[in-house]
Amino acid sequence: MSVVVSFRIDRRLKEKMDRLKHINWSEVVRRAIQEVIIREEARMRGKDLDRIKRAALRSELLSRRVEGWSSVEEIRRWREAR
Secondary structure, three states: OOOOOOOOOOHHHHHHHHHOOOOOHHHHHHHHHHHHHHHHHHHHHHHHHHHHHHHHHHHHHHOOOOOOOOHHHHHHHHHHHO
């Protein structure tokens, strides 16, 4: 199902469009909008990938080894304490 979207353009631009009646302006606008959406979604995915990479690096820094501490021993200690 289609919906109607309206927007304003300059009067001179509309006059030029009226002189070029053989062009399907609705299709031109649909294609332009689709191109912008595709470009912006790709840009946003790139930003998400950057955020994921930064988060992975931060996670690696936080999960460094601590001398004298064993996660296996800690888990066993907590299980035995129950």
